[in-house]
Every structure is written in C-alpha cells, then in structure tokens.
Amino acid sequence: MMEEVKGASSFLSVQVHNIKVTEVLQDGDSLTFIIVSQKMSGTGEFHVDRTYEDFEWLQQHLFSQEDVPGIQGVIFPPLPARLQVNASSKTLRHLGFLGLGEWQPYCKALETFLRQVAAHSILSKNRAVEIFLTSSDPPGRQKVKKNIFNRLSQAVEEMRKEGHKDVDDFFQTKRDHNFLLTGYTKMAAEKFLDVVLTEQKIAVACGHFSTALHLCMEQGENPEKQDFSQVCVKLSEVFNSIKKSMTSTAMNDMNTLGLGLDLETRYQEAEKEMLFRRTCKLVELQNATKNAEKAKPVKKAVMEEAKKATETEFRQICEVAKKEIIQLESKHVETLQQALVQWCEKQLLTAKESAEVYSQHLQTFKRMQ
Amino acid sequence: MADSIRDPPAENTDFQELEDGEDLLLESAAARESEPASLPAVDISTKTNGPKQDSLFDEDTEDLFAEATEEVSLDSPERDVLLSEGPSPAITPITPPISVITPRIGHAHDDMFTHSSFDEIEEEEGGDSFDIHISVSDPEKVGDGMNAYMAYKVTTKTSMSLFRQKDFSVKRRFSDFLGLHSKLASKYLHIGYIVPPAPEKSIVGMTKVKVGKEDQSSNEFVEKRRSALERYLMRTVKHPILLKDPDVLQFLESSELPRAVNTQALSSAGILRMVNKAADAVNKMTIKMNESDAWFEEKQQHFENLDAQLRKLHASVESLVCHRKELSVNTAQFAKSAAMLGNSEDHTALSRALSQLAEVEEKIDQLHQDQANADFYLFSELLGDYVRLITAVKGVFDQRMKTWQKWQDSQMLLQKKREAEAKLQFANKPDKLQQTKDEIKEEIEELEGKVQQGERDFEQISKTIRKEVSRFERERVKDFKMIIVKYLESLVQTQQQLIKYWEAFLPEAKAIS
Numbered sequence: 001m002m003e004e005v006k007g008a009s010s011f012l013s014v015q016v017h018n019i020k021v022t023e024v025l026q027d028g029d030s031l032t033f034i035i036v037s038q039k040m041s042g043t044g045e046f047h048v049d050r051t052y053e054d055f056e057w058l059q060q061h062l063f064s065q066e067d068v069p070g071i072q073g074v075i076f077p078p079l080p081a082r083l084q085v086n087a088s089s090k091t092l093r094h095l096g097f098l099g100l101g102e103w104q105p106y107c108k109a110l111e112t113f114l115r116q117v118a119a120h121s122i123l124s125k126n127r128a129v130e131i132f133l134t135s136s137d138p139p140g141r142q143k144v145k146k147n148i149f150n151r152l153s154q155a156v157e158e159m160r161k162e163g164h165k166d167v168d169d170f171f172q173t174k175r176d177h178n179f180l181l182t183g184y185t186k187m188a189a190e191k192f193l194d195v196v197l198t199e200q201k202i203a204v205a206c207g208h209f210s211t212a213l214h215l216c217m218e219q220g221e222n223p224e225k226q227d228f229s230q231v232c233v234k235l236s237e238v239f240n241s242i243k244k245s246m247t248s249t250a251m252n253d254m255n256t257l258g259l260g261l262d263l264e265t266r267y268q269e270a271e272k273e274m275l276f277r278r279t280c281k282l283v284e285l286q287n288a289t290k291n292a293e294k295a296k297p298v299k300k301a302v303m304e305e306a307k308k309a310t311e312t313e314f315r316q317i318c319e320v321a322k323k324e325i326i327q328l329e330s331k332h333v334e335t336l337q338q339a340l341v342q343w344c345e346k347q348l349l350t351a352k353e354s355a356e357v358y359s360q361h362l363q364t365f366k367r368m369q
Numbered sequence: 370m371a372d373s374i375r376d377p378p379a380e381n382t383d384f385q386e387l388e389d390g391e392d393l394l395l396e397s398a399a400a401r402e403s404e405p406a407s408l409p410a411v412d413i414s415t416k417t418n419g420p421k422q423d424s425l426f427d428e429d430t431e432d433l434f435a436e437a438t439e440e441v442s443l444d445s446p447e448r449d450v451l452l453s454e455g456p457s458p459a460i461t462p463i464t465p466p467i468s469v470i471t472p473r474i475g476h477a478h479d480d481m482f483t484h485s486s487f488d489e490i491e492e493e494e495g496g497d498s499f500d501i502h503i504s505v506s507d508p509e510k511v512g513d514g515m516n517a518y519m520a521y522k523v524t525t526k527t528s529m530s531l532f533r534q535k536d537f538s539v540k541r542r543f544s545d546f547l548g549l550h551s552k553l554a555s556k557y558l559h560i561g562y563i564v565p566p567a568p569e570k571s572i573v574g575m576t577k578v579k580v581g582k583e584d585q586s587s588n589e590f591v592e593k594r595r596s597a598l599e600r601y602l603m604r605t606v607k608h609p610i611l612l613k614d615p616d617v618l619q620f621l622e623s624s625e626l627p628r629a630v631n632t633q634a635l636s637s638a639g640i641l642r643m644v645n646k647a648a649d650a651v652n653k654m655t656i657k658m659n660e661s662d663a664w665f666e667e668k669q670q671h672f673e674n675l676d677a678q679l680r681k682l683h684a685s686v687e688s689l690v691c692h693r694k695e696l697s698v699n700t701a702q703f704a705k706s707a708a709m710l711g712n713s714e715d716h717t718a719l720s721r722a723l724s725q726l727a728e729v730e731e732k733i734d735q736l737h738q739d740q741a742n743a744d745f746y747l748f749s750e751l752l753g754d755y756v757r758l759i760t761a762v763k764g765v766f767d768q769r770m771k772t773w774q775k776w777q778d779s780q781m782l783l784q785k786k787r788e789a790e791a792k793l794q795f796a797n798k799p800d801k802l803q804q805t806k807d808e809i810k811e812e813i814e815e816l817e818g819k820v821q822q823g824e825r826d827f828e829q830i831s832k833t834i835r836k837e838v839s840r841f842e843r844e845r846v847k848d849f850k851m852i853i854v855k856y857l858e859s860l861v862q863t864q865q866q867l868i869k870y871w872e873a874f875l876p877e878a879k880a881i882s
Contacts, residue, residue, distance in 0.1 A: 177715070184710040191703040196698040205689040212685050216678045227846045233852055261474070333716050333882055340722060340878040348871035355864035362857040368850060 010123045013040050013194035014133050016118040025049075029085050031103075033110060037133050046134045052082050054132065055110065055137050059118070061128035068122060071311075072277040073320030075328055076123075077116035078266035080109045084265040096193055096265075097258040101251070105259055112263060120194055122320070164279050168318070176276050182268040189261035196258060199250040212237045230368070238361045243356040252346035260339025264332065271328060278317050285310045376747040418765060419588065430769040469798055501606055503621070505599040508591045510578065511542075517579045518542045519591060521598060525621050531613065533622065541576075543568075546598055552616045553605070558761075559768050561825075561833035564611070566757045568597035596746055607844065662831065668838055669766055677758045684750040689748055693741035697734050704730035718881045725877045728787050729870050736863050742860040747852050762841060769830050776823030783816040 014037035021035040030051060037046045065071050080098050083106050092099035098106045117123050118133070131139050167173035213236035217229045269336050288310045292303040417621050471663030507522040524538035539641045552569035559628065574590040600619075606612045657834065660666050682841045 001882050039854075147518065177713075180713045182651045184706065184713055188703065188706040188710050190705045191699065194699040195696065195703050198692060199698050202689065202696060205685070205692050208683070209685040209689060212678075216682070225842075228842070228849070231853065232712050233848060235849075237859065238853070238860075329716075336719060337722075337881040340726065340881070341875070344871050344875045346862050346879050348868065348875065351864050351867040351871060355861060355868060358857055358860045358864060362854065362861060365850065365854050365857060 012118055012130055012133065014038060014046060014118070015040060016115060016124075017113045019111060019118060019133070021111040021114070023280045024103050024107055026085060031083060032086060033107065035114065035133065048136060050132070050138065054139055055079055055113075058132045061127055062117070062123050068125075068322035070316035070318075071122070071321075071351075072120055072281065072319035073274060073324060074120075075111050075267070075270050075274045076177055077120065078263075078270045079113050080106060080266070085273075097196070097262045098256050100196065100258075104256055108255075108259060109262070117169060117310060136214045145221060149199050161280055161283055163277055164283055166279070167282065170322070171275070171278070171318070175279070178268060178271055178275060182265070182272055185261065185265045185268055189258075189265050190263055192258060196253045198249050199253065201247055203243045203246035203250065206239045206246060210239035210243060213239065218281070229272070234368070238358075241357045241361065245350065245357070248350045248353075249286065249347065252343060252350060255340050256343035256346060260335055260343075260357075263335060265330065266337075267332065271325070274321060274324065278314075278321055281310070281314050281317055287338070373600075415570045428460055435478075483855055490527075499609075501525065501529055501532075501612070503599065503602045503606060505595050505602065508595055514619040515576075518544075519575075520580060521592075521595060523602065523621065531583060532617070537622065539618070539621065539626075541626065543570075543594070543598070544628070545620065546601065548626075548628075549605075549616060549620045550601075551615065553611060556616075557611070557616070558721075558764060561765050561768060561830040561837060562608070562610060563758070563761050563765050563837045565601060565608070566761050567601055568594060569757075593750075596750065600750070604754075604758075608807055609839075627792070665766070665769070665831070665836070669763075672762055672766075676756065676763075679752050679756050679759065682755060683749065686744060686749045686752060688857055691746055693737055698742060700730055700734040704728075704734060716881075722877050722881050725874055729874050732870055733867070734876055736866055740859070740863055743856055747856045747859075751848065751852050755848075758841070762838070765834055765837065767836055769827070772823070772827045772830050776820065776827050777817040779823045783813065783820050786813050786816055 019035065019037045021033050022036050025032045025034070032049050032051055032286075034047075035048050035050055039045065061078075062076065081095055083095065083098070083103070085090075097107070098109050111187065114133070117129055123129065128139070145318070166175065213232045216232040285307070288303070289306040292307040295303040451870045502525070503527075504524045505521050507526065509520045509522075511518055520540045520542050522538050523541050524536075525532065526536050528535060547570075552562065553564045571590070571594075574587070574594070577587040578591060605617060608622075611617055707723055708727035708731060711720050711727060714720040716722055771833050786809060790806070792812060793806055793809065
C-alpha cells in the first residue's frame with residue numbers, strides 16, 4: 001500500500017505487518033479467534049479474542065464513515081464470509097479454499113484482512129480499528145445502523161446502473177477490465193479448488209490401498225508365503241509414501257496459490273463494488289445536473305446547491321478511487337507473484353523429497369529380487 | 370464349497386504327504402536310474418483331444434494312461450515313471466501333417482517321452498534356459514461392419530531350440546486366443562494343471578470397435594485388450610508343460626490357424642458351455658470329499674482368502690485410477706483457465722508468468738495421465754489377472770474332487786458287483802449260473818482295473834496340483850515384485866519430470882517484478 005511503512009501506522013499502537021490470528025477456539029457452534037499484535041513501543045503484545053460478529057462490527061464501522069471525503073472510492077479489504085461449524089459440504093464450498101484444511105486457510109484470510117485494514121491510510125484512522133486490535137473487552141456488539149455499503153448483490157433495479165456508460169475513459173476501461181478479470185480469476189480459483197479436492201481424494205484412496213495391502217499379510221512359515229507377505233508390507237509402505245506426497249502437494253496448493261487466487265477473487269469483487277458505487281454517484285450527479293437545468297427559477301438555487309454538493313462528492317470519490325485502483329494493481333501483481341513463487345518453491349521441495357523416498361523404495365525392492 | 374471331512378480312506382495308505390514340490394525332484398532323480406524308461410509309442414492319430422466340450426466329463430478319454438498301467442506299481446514310492454506327462458499332442462480337425470510335428474518338437478520331444486518325468490523336464494529347463502519373449506502389437510481392424518474384427522501381430526523372440534526360428538511373427542484374432550485356451554483347458558485342466566485363463570470377451574467393447582468409433586474409449590479398449598493378450602501368452606509359455614504343447618507352438622508359429630468356431634459368444638457351443646458350467650457348480654456343491662490330506666484343505670482355504678483379498682485390492686486400485694483420471698481432467702481445465710487469466714492480464718511479466726503456468730499445468734496433466742495408466746496397467750490389470758487365475762486354481766481343485774468322485778464311484782460299483790457275485794454262489798439256477806458268473810467275473814475284472822486307474826488318477830492329479838500350486842506361488846511373488854519395480858520406476862520418473870517443470874517455472878515466477 002502507498003503509505004504502508006513496515007510496522008508504522010500513525011493511528012495505531014500496533015505494528016501492522018505482523019498481526020497474527022494465532023488460534024481458533026470452538027465452543028459448540030461458535031468460533032473465537034485469538035489475535036496477537038505487537039505493541040508499537042516494542043514493549044509487548046496485545047492478545048484479544050474476537051468472534052466473527054466482532055469482525056462484522058469492525059467492517060460496519062469502516063463502511064459507515066460518511067463524513068470521510070471520498071470514502072465511497074475506497075476499495076475495502078474484503079472480509080471472508082462467515083465460517084459455519086459442522087457445515088455441509090455445500091455450504092463449505094462457497095468458502096472455496098477457506099473452507100479447506102483445519103481452519104488454517106481461514107485464519108490466514110482473517111489475518112490478511114486485518115493487516116490490510118490496519119495498513120490502509122484512510123481506514124486505519126478509524127477508532128474502531130484500534131479498539132478491535134487492542135481492547136481486551138469485546139467491542140460493542142450492537143448492530144451499527146444500516147448503510148449503503150451492504151452487499152453488492154443489490155436489488156434488481158440497481159443492476160442496470162452497472163452498465164451505465166462512463167464519462168471518463170480511465171474509469172470505463174477499468175470497469176471493463178475488472179469485469180473480465182473478476183470472471184476469469186473466479187473461474188481459475190474454482191478450477192484450482194477442484195484440482196486440490198481431487199488430490200485429497202487420491203491421498204485418501206492411497207491410504208485405503210495401503211491399509212488393504214497391510215491386511216494381506218499371510219501367516220505361515222512357508223517361504224513363499226513369507227515372501228508374499230513381505231512384498232505386501234513393502235508395497236503398503238510405498239502407497240503410504242504416495243499418500244503423504246499427495247497430501248503435501250494438496251497442502252502446498254492450498255496455502256500458496258489457493259489462498260492467493262482466493263484473495264484476488266475477493267479483492268476484485270471489492271473493486272467491482274467500489275466502481276459500482278462511483279457509477280451510482282455518477283448517475284446521481286447526472287440526474288442532479290438535469291434537475292438543476294430543468295428546475296424552475298424558484299427551485300433553481302436549491303437544485304444548483306444539490307448539484308454542486310454531488311459534484312464535490314463525485315470528484316472526491318474519483319480522486320480516492322484512482323489512487324486505490326493504482327495501489328490495488330500493484331498489490332495484485334505482488335500478491336500473485338508471491339503466491340506463484342511460494343507455490344513453486346514448495347512444490348519443488350515436495351517433488352524432491354518424494355523422488356528421494358520413491359528411489360529408496362525402489363532400491364529396497366530391487367534388493368529383494 | 371463342499372466341506373471336506375478329514376477321514377483317511379483305507380486305500381490311501383501309500384499316499385505320501387509332500388510338503389513341497391521340490392522333494393519330488395530329489396526322489397525321482399534317485400529313482401530314475403532304477404527304472405528303464407520305455408514308453409510304448411504314443412499313438413497320435415486316434416487320441417483326439419481337440420476342442421471337445423465333453424472331454425472334461427467323458428470318462429473314456431482317460432484311457433490315455435491305459436498303456437501305462439502295467440508299468441506302475443502302487444507300492445513303488447516313485448509314481449510318475451512312465452505316465453506321459455501330458456496327453457498326446459492335440460489333433461484339431463485341420464492339422465499340420467505329423468511329419469511337421471516331429472521335427473519341430475525335436476530333442477525336447479524325446480526328452481518328454483523317453484525320460485518322461487515332469488521333474489526331468491524341469492531340469493531340462495535348466496539346460497535350454499527359459500528365454501522367450503512374446504509381444505502383441507499392431508492392432509489392425511480387418512473387414513467392415515459387424516463382421517469386422519481386430520487382428521493382432523504376435524511376435525516371438527526366443528533362443529530356445531523348441532522353435533524353428535529365433536524371431537518370428539503371426540497374425541491372430543481374439544477368437545484364436547480363446548480357441549487356444551479352450552484347447553489347453555480341455556487337455557490339461559482335468560489332470561490338474563493350472564491353465565492361465567484367456568482375457569474376457571466384451572461385447573460392448575468390441576461393438577464400438579466394429580462400428581468404427583475412433584474415440585478415446587475404443588482406443589483404450591483396444592490397448593487394454595492388446596496388453597491382456599500379451600500377458601496371457603507370456604503366462605502360458607512360462608508354464609514349462611504348456612510351452613511345449615503343440616497347440617501353443619502352432620499358435621505362435623503357424624501362419625494360418627483354423628478358425629476357432631465355438632468361441633462365438635452366442636453360438637450353440639457357447640450355450641452348451643454355459644450349461645455345463647452350471648452343472649459343474651451344482652456338482653461341486655454335492656461332492657463331499659473325504660479329505661485325507663491337510664495340505665489340500667489348507668490350500669483351498671488359503672486360495673479363498675487370497676481371492677477375497679485380491680478382489681478388495683482390485684476395487685481399491687480401480688478407485689485410485691478413477692481419481693487420477695479426474696485429476697487429469699481438472700488439471701487440464703485449470704490450465705485453460707490460467708491461460709485465459711494470463712491473456713486478460715495487463716501487466717506483461719505477470720501475463721507471461723500466468724501463460725507459463727498454464728503450460729506447466731498442461732504438462733503436469735500429461736504426467737497425471739501417464740500415472741493413471743501406470744496405476745491401471747500395472748496394478749489394476751495385475752490384480753484382475755490374479756483374481757481370474759485363482760478361479761483357474763480353484764477349478765483345478767474341483768477337478769481333483771471330481772477325479773476322487775469317479776474313483777469312489779468305480780469302487781462302489783465294484784463292491785456291488787462283488788456282492789452280486791457272492792449272491793450267485795448261493796443261487797440255484799445251474800444253467801444260467803455259469804454264463805452269468807462269467808459275465809460278472811469279466812465285469813469285476815474290468816471294474817478292478819477302473820478302480821486302480823481311478824486311484825492312480827487321483828494320486829497323479831494330487832501330485833500335479835501340489836507342484837502347480839508351488840509354481841503358482843513362486844510366480845505370483847515374482848510377478849508382483851516385477852510389477853512393483855516397474856511401478857516405482859515410473860513414480861521416480863514422474864517426480865523427476867515434475868522437478869524439471871518446477872525448476873523451469875520458478876525463474877519465470879520470480880521475474881514478475
């Protein structure tokens with residue numbers, strides 16, 4: 001981020017880059033996340049426990065900052081959807097990669113959310129962020145008043161505004177591009193998820209085969225029986241190794257590229273929402289302009305005032321939006337690069353380890369002949 | 370399965386309980402010296418053992434061993450002297466002239482009939498070492514429509530003197546293989562040899578091929594069949610007795626083979642076979658054999674267990690193969706989506722990296738396919754083959770029971786005749802008496818012969834089975850070890866390929882910014 005200095009944020013008393021979600025505790029159906037952050041003064045740590053509702057509370061506070069100029073031009077760091085305990089596979093599926101593993105990807109995503117919020121030059125100014133990260137009491141869990149930022153899955157009548165032609169080439173291009181990219185990224189993430197799920201299935205199948213082989217051991221002193229038993233046991237070990245290798249591969253996929261694609265998808269959705277807000281404001285402005293022109297002299301002054309106010313809002317939004325978009329683009333490259341490099345490095349390591357293990361098995365078998 | 374009640378029958382006092390087939394080798398080597406080996410000339414022309422259905426059930430063909438009766442003494446510890454180790458060479462309706470058979474068999478023929486001991490044939494093996502490799506290749510569609518069939522090239526490479534050439538090939542179709550198996554089964558199964566089963570028919574698979582569907586599934590079917598035929602032939606020739614069978618030799622060498630007509634799926638012969646199989650099954654349930662030999666009981670149980678285990682393993686592997694194929698499909702789809710993402714990306718370096726990613730994933734997809742094939746062709750088919758082989762093994766055990774049954778039947782009949790004879794002694798009809806007495810005497814003699822023969826057959830088949838089972842177990846271990854080594858080699862290779870791909874991609878990923 002543009003103003004992100006490692007660890008320094010003038011509005012927070014915590015270091016930003018190493019906020020961690022270290023644990024998740026389950027109590028029946030509810031989950032509590034332990035968040036640890038380092039004090040700016042270097043004298044210790046903050047440990048707080050937060051539920052998903054607390055995260056939503058934070059998000060609502062950020063959304064409802066109507067007095068901050070151009071707030072609607074901000075691309076809000078996306079909060080992952082709620083994680084259901086004991087969810088069916090269908091409900092887990094909508095979480096994508098975040099529903100996999102033992103909640104680690106999910107915690108990582110929450111962590112990223114907090115870091116992005118804390119590092120954001122405009123958002124980190126909000127008191128709610130400081131309270132969230134440092135207050136030992138849970139932040140107030142009252143519902144904040146409804147605001148215009150609620151999900152973009154709007155009423156049908158809003159949808160037609162999405163295609164509204166822009167007055168600015170820069171933004172029109174961005175909107176078109178965002179539309180394409182969102183679709184492709186989402187699809188890539190889904191396909192990659194399919195790959196990971198199949199890898200997990202293979203690991204399970206290998207485990208079954210390994211167990212079945214182990215059960216093939218035959219009793220008896222007959223040398224042929226012992227020979228065959230030995231073969232079965234060794235083969236069982238081979239398939240156990242294959243299982244481990246597959247599991248490792250799937251984990252690598254999940255924790256690097258999987259998370260990366262997931263984050264990208266959600267960020268592009270966030271960008272889409274911002275662009276939509278701006279478009280709505282544009283429509284509002286164009287209406288206000290028309291009204292001002294058409295107004296009867298009696299109303300004209302009022303209409304002009306309204307139009308001027310909208311104009312200012314719009315301009316502020318555009319300013320913020322432009323900055324946000326540029327930042328997002330460089331972040332986007334950084335995110336994907338990091339994901340790809342880590343993914344490749346981890347897979348390379350796993351492949352080398354697996355090759356070594358398989359070679360050893362091969363030597364063992366060759367000696368047995 | 371019939372329960373075997375362990376009750377030593379009185380007649381079986383001389384029956385040796387052999388733990389291991391190897392013991393026989395030593396025994397007979399000692400006995401070889403004492404017995405002049407002479408076998409009356411085998412009359413090839415009349416003993417037809419062609420693809421007759423009823424040879425399995427027809428008692429008369431057992432007369433093959435008739436000429437050997439006078440040479441075998443039940444008390445001699447070495448029982449296998451002069452029994453021809455296989456029935457006489459097959460005669461099929463259209464056969465090559467006898468003069469062709471004799472020189473081909475060459476000195477191996479002499480060995481078989483002059484030394485005439487199974488063990489010696491195995492020792493001969495050591496001299497002319499087992500060196501033969503058969504490959505089935507070049508599947509070619511011949512003909513059109515529903516009469517079309519696939520012709521396969523069968524190539525034999527060998528240095529064994531059994532064959533006329535070192536490297537030769539012939540064209541065969543699937544029904545030829547089935548015909549070969551049918552002949553071998555009818556000749557050898559009933560005396561206890563484990564004849565490897567032929568690959569199964571598949572009406573669905575073949576119809577697709579006939580109809581001309583050139584898609585992946587019919588290509589896979591042809592490849593699966595080709596591989597199965599190859600394994601079938603290799604298993605058959607690995608058997609020291611089957612290798613020397615004239616039908617096998619003819620199959621491998623002869624450029625023209627008479628069409629095996631009764632393998633057609635829906636032919637009347639096929640239906641007869643089905644009926645006989647059913648009768649067999651019913652029969653099996655009603656034969657309660659007095660099992661005196663713990664070895665057989667134990668082995669039968671062992672094979673039951675093995676059957677169950679192998680089936681489980683097979684199902685497990687099939688599931689694995691299925692998932693691997695799924696992974697291949699998913700990887701390909703991901704590759705496509707990555708490519709599209711790369712295309713729509715503005716940032717040049719990132720765009721390039723994403724395109725590279727798509728390429729890497731495509732290559733990995735290919736690796737997954739190769740791995741799925743390895744899983745399938747190595748393990749799945751191996752396990753399937755062994756499940757079918759065990760069915761053949763069980764069949765051989767059943768044959769032993771049938772042999773026992775026949776022997777018992779002869780004995781019971783003999784008993785009845787003896788009782789009838791005894792009754793006659795006290796009858797009061799002098800004029801009919803002498804004639805009837807003579808008749809009965811003849812019948813009794815004949816039956817005594819049959820009983821002796823029955824006992825010999827039973828002992829012979831028991832001995833053969835022991836050897837066969839031993840051989841089977843050894844081969845099984847060898848087979849599995851070999852397959853596993855191949856599989857591991859493919860695993861290692863896949864991993865090394867993967868390493869290459871990742872190493873190539875890493876700099877691309879790092880170069881993004």
